[in-house]
Amino acid sequence: MTGCRGVLAKETIPLSATISTARRGFHATRVASSGQTIQFNLADVGEGITECEVLKWHVKEGDRIEEFQPIAELQSDKANVEVTSRYTGKITKIHYAVGDLAKVHTPLVDILLDASESAAPAAAAAAPSPSSSSSSSSQSSPSSSSSSSSGHSGPVLTTPAVRRIAKENSIDLSKVAGTGRDGRVLKEDVLAYLEGSPLAHQAPPQFALPTAAGAVPPLPPSVTTTTTTEAGGLAHVVARKAVVGADREVEIRGLQRAMVKTMTAANQIPHFGYSDEIVVDQMVALRDELKPIAEARGVKLSYMPFILKAISLALKSYPVLNSSVNADVSKIIYKASHNLGVAMDTPQGLIVPNIKDVQVLTIFEIAQELNRLQRLGKEGRLGKEDLTGGTFTLSNIGVIGGTYAKPVLMPPEVTIGALGKIQKLPRFDERGNVVPTHIMIASWSADHRVIDGATMANFSNLWKNYLENPKAMLMDMQ
Numbered sequence: 247m248t249g250c251r252g253v254l255a256k257e258t259i260p261l262s263a264t265i266s267t268a269r270r271g272f273h274a275t276r277v278a279s280s281g282q283t284i285q286f287n288l289a290d291v292g293e294g295i296t297e298c299e300v301l302k303w304h305v306k307e308g309d310r311i312e313e314f315q316p317i318a319e320l321q322s323d324k325a326n327v328e329v330t331s332r333y334t335g336k337i338t339k340i341h342y343a344v345g346d347l348a349k350v351h352t353p354l355v356d357i358l359l360d361a362s363e364s365a366a367p368a369a370a371a372a373a374p375s376p377s378s379s380s381s382s383s384s385q386s387s388p389s390s391s392s393s394s395s396s397g398h399s400g401p402v403l404t405t406p407a408v409r410r411i412a413k414e415n416s417i418d419l420s421k422v423a424g425t426g427r428d429g430r431v432l433k434e435d436v437l438a439y440l441e442g443s444p445l446a447h448q449a450p451p452q453f454a455l456p457t458a459a460g461a462v463p464p465l466p467p468s469v470t471t472t473t474t475t476e477a478g479g480l481a482h483v484v485a486r487k488a489v490v491g492a493d494r495e496v497e498i499r500g501l502q503r504a505m506v507k508t509m510t511a512a513n514q515i516p517h518f519g520y521s522d523e524i525v526v527d528q529m530v531a532l533r534d535e536l537k538p539i540a541e542a543r544g545v546k547l548s549y550m551p552f553i554l555k556a557i558s559l560a561l562k563s564y565p566v567l568n569s570s571v572n573a574d575v576s577k578i579i580y581k582a583s584h585n586l587g588v589a590m591d592t593p594q595g596l597i598v599p600n601i602k603d604v605q606v607l608t609i610f611e612i613a614q615e616l617n618r619l620q621r622l623g624k625e626g627r628l629g630k631e632d633l634t635g636g637t638f639t640l641s642n643i644g645v646i647g648g649t650y651a652k653p654v655l656m657p658p659e660v661t662i663g664a665l666g667k668i669q670k671l672p673r674f675d676e677r678g679n680v681v682p683t684h685i686m687i688a689s690w691s692a693d694h695r696v697i698d699g700a701t702m703a704n705f706s707n708l709w710k711n712y713l714e715n716p717k718a719m720l721m722d723m724q
């Protein structure tokens with residue numbers, strides 16, 4: 247808890263500030279000369295507070311002030327503070343109006359000390375200020391004047407932020423029941439008042455928009471409510487709607503159960519990732535050229551057969567990527583067949599059938615196999631033969647969307663790739679001109695226990711070269 251403390255601009259003036267909630271006082275330690283006009287500042291309040299709102303002046307300019315007489319009631323975000331004088335004299339200047347934010351280190355009032363005034367030294371330190379009993383003032387003591395809750399007529403204990411909310415919503419704070427300490431009105435109290443208020447449910451004043459033609463109508467009360475932002479302002483939030491139905495438990499079964507098992511096992515393996523951007527202009531053009539021919543033979547030709555064939559060709563140079571590791575990680579088994587798994591989004595869930603021996607298949611044959619697997623997958627009729635024996639997996643998530651992925655291995659395989667969506671993007675050609683280019687991002691993950699990054703990068707570069715110059719595949723196909 248922190249209190250506001252007034253000090254003289256040039257000299258320290260006896261002055262006390264009482265925190266009504268904590269009932270602490272602060273007293274300066276020097277005596278001021280009589281007949282002198284003094285000016286005192288609002289001292290550093292601490293806790294990062296830089297200003298206090300002036301709630302009420304107990305004096306006006308020209309008023310005489312007695313020792314211990316309350317001068318003003320201030321409010322920081324942390325405490326309600328009453329500033330009292332310990333000198334007798336005349337108020338010659340009041341520096342702030344009610345509602346102003348008095349800045350720390352700036353003057354609150356100027357006082358012309360009585361010529362007869364022999365200012366008594368104040369208590370040496372912050373002893374509790376007996377403000378209510380020792381003052382000769384007729385002003386209420388801080389506790390009695392500040393303890394306010396619903397229906398009280400005295401000043402309401404609250405913070406400037408809450409006052410601001412109340413002001414913005416035209417709420418009379420004296421009507422709000424304060425649930426904080428000593429009846430302090432909290433933000434929650436104002437919000438509860440707002441919610442409970444019939445006015446609030448119709449259209450809170452701050453949201454009452456002009457009804458002129460073209461004006462935006464206020465949001466219906468069932469859709470929004472108000473809340474305070476951290477800065478103390480008000481924000482619209484969508485009102486919580488009635489929940490229909492109940493939470494439900496669903497057994498993890500079938501394909502999902504297999505996924506739990508496989509992915510949990512995969513998580514035991516240290517993976518590394520590698521990504522690159524592939525220019526697929528030529529592949530796109532070639533696919534477009536060959537698509538009608540395949541169609542005439544009853545086969546749908548997508549990009550995947552080209553991509554899978556390029557993988558198989560590159561694997562011939564980097565066979566370790568088409569290997570598996572035995573259970574105790576003592577052996578690498580290089581697989582003779584390129585059984586390329588294709589992650590498939592089916593009505594039953596994710597499944598990964600594989601196309602067997604891609605190393606001996608043509609692009610057309612790969613397309614035929616993929617068509618068959620897709621059809622069976624759609625019908626939920628993929629069998630054990632198609633779902634087992636994979637040696638390397640590719641996930642074309644780009645069919646659904648997205649650019650980058652972080653695929654997770656299918657143990658005991660050691661490599662998996664994910665393809666992003668093919669996009670037409672601006673790129674520089676060799677002459678420095680910006681040209682629209684078909685780009686596909688490939689993201690690889692590999693078992694870092696047996697695969698190193700250089701091998702992965704070399705494989706990816708070779709594969710990329712096949713896709714960027716598909717005719718090069720002809721050179722290496724059997």
Ligand code: COA
Nearest residue numbers: 547548549550589590591641642643644645665666667668
């Ligand atoms: N970017 C842009 N377009 C793409 C694309 C990509 N990466 N991949 C495919 N396409 C196009 C195809 O060419 C096709 O267009 P077309 O009709 O003009 O030929 C269309 O998208 C649909 O392709 P699709 O029939 O799905 O065939 P495919 O051979 O490209 O993909 C599967 C087959 C099985 C891989 C795909 O259907 C699939 O299920 N992908 C999801 C994989 C997944 O869920 N992965 C997550 C694993 S955690």
